[in-house]
Amino acid sequence: RTVTVLISGTGTNLQALIDARQARRLDLEFVQVVSNRPEAPGLRRAQQAGIPVTVVDHTEFADREAFDRELANTVAQGAPDLVVLAGFMRILGPAMLQRFENRMINLHPSLLPLYRGTDTYRRALEAGDREHGASVHFVTAELDGGPVISQVRIPVETGDTPERLEARLAPREHDLLVATVELFTRHPVQCCHGSITIDDKPL
Ligand code: GRF
Numbered sequence: 001r002t003v004t005v006l007i008s009g010t011g012t013n014l015q016a017l018i019d020a021r022q023a024r025r026l027d028l029e030f031v032q033v034v035s036n037r038p039e040a041p042g043l044r045r046a047q048q049a050g051i052p053v054t055v056v057d058h059t060e061f062a063d064r065e066a067f068d069r070e071l072a073n074t075v076a077q078g079a080p081d082l083v084v085l086a087g088f089m090r091i092l093g094p095a096m097l098q099r100f101e102n103r104m105i106n107l108h109p110s111l112l113p114l115y116r117g118t119d120t121y122r123r124a125l126e127a128g129d130r131e132h133g134a135s136v137h138f139v140t141a142e143l144d145g146g147p148v149i150s151q152v153r154i155p156v157e158t159g160d161t162p163e164r165l166e167a168r169l170a171p172r173e174h175d176l177l178v179a180t181v182e183l184f185t186r187h188p189v190q191c192c193h194g195s196i197t198i199d200d201k202p203l
Contacts, residue, residue, distance in 0.1 A: 001185045004031045004080040006071075006088040011042020013086035013107055016174035017181060018049045026178065028185050031078035034071070036090050058090055068093035075100065082184050085139060086177065097141055104139040105184075106146070107177050109169060111153060112137060116144035121162035121169075130156055132165055134173040136180040150183075152176040 005014050014033060020026040033046035036058045046053045054074050061067035072095035075083060085106040096104070110120040112135040124132045133153035140146035152172045156165065 001027070001081045002029045002031045002078070003082045003084055003181065004075050004078055005033045005046075005084045005086050006075075007033060007035050007040055007042040007086055008037050008089040009040055009042060009087045011040065011045045011087065012170065013174055013177050014042050015045050016178050017084070017086070018045065018051075020178040020182075022049075026182055026185060028181070031080045034074055036067075036071070036088070042087070064091070065093055065095070068095045072096045072099045082181070083139075084177070084181060091143060092139065094141075097139065100139075102138065105136055105149065105180065106139050106144070107134060107136050107173065108144050109134045109166070109173065110144075111135060111151060112144060112148050119162075121165045125156065125160060125162060125165065132156055132169065134169060134176055136176060150176055150180045 005017065007014055017026065018030075021028060021030070030049070030051040032052040032054055033043065034054045034056060035043050036056055038055045038057055043053050043055070056067065056071045056074050058067045061070065067090070075096070076099055081103065083100045083104040085104065087107070108116075110116070110124065111131065111133040115123050121132065131153045133151055135148050135151045137144070137148045138146040152175070154169055154172055
């Protein structure tokens with residue numbers, strides 16, 4: 001199975017995938033890593049692992065559609081089986097969504113359907129939640145609203161701040177992403193009208 005990873009930032013989730021592959025836990029080939037930000041530190045992680053990198057800088061496009069079309073063309077060139085959004089902070093448009101429907105997953109730091117969008121740690125704390133977590137879901141036109149594939153949950157502790165919660169969640173989030181990508185490498189996972197099946201059986 002071939003995978004293209006989209007990033008915008010530090011790329012610790014990308015690193016988790018790279019490490020899992022190097023440890024032979026993941027049987028996959030990285031086609032390329034694509035970032036919308038030229039200065040994303042995660043690009044160096046990819047280069048150090050020998051993965052081709054491409055920057056599609058969203059600030060260089062007249063509008064969201066033009067960026068989306070170029071991004072779709074760039075990703076399509078490598079014909080990946082799976083597209084993984086790992087800390088990719090742009091909202092995708094129809095070109096990406098249609099081209100990679102059922103083949104594109106996103107990691108989101110909340111127990112979806114709670115807290116779509118940003119600032120999830122602060123919002124969970126302000127709501128007095130006793131648990132927080134991360135989800136991997138299929139990407140659809142609805143922001144952070146596609147069918148959920150997998151989740152990890154951790155307890156909120158007394159005195160937690162958004163930063164503490166994020167730091168405690170991070171390693172669990174990395175494990176979740178690796179385990180979910182591993183699922184894709186072993187089974188023909190499909191997203192069918194809001195439900196998820198593996199080998200034609202519901203998850
Ligand atoms: C992670 O918290 C992820 O859940 C969110 O953005 C962050 C990216 O971290 N979508 P990194 O770039 O993988 O280090």
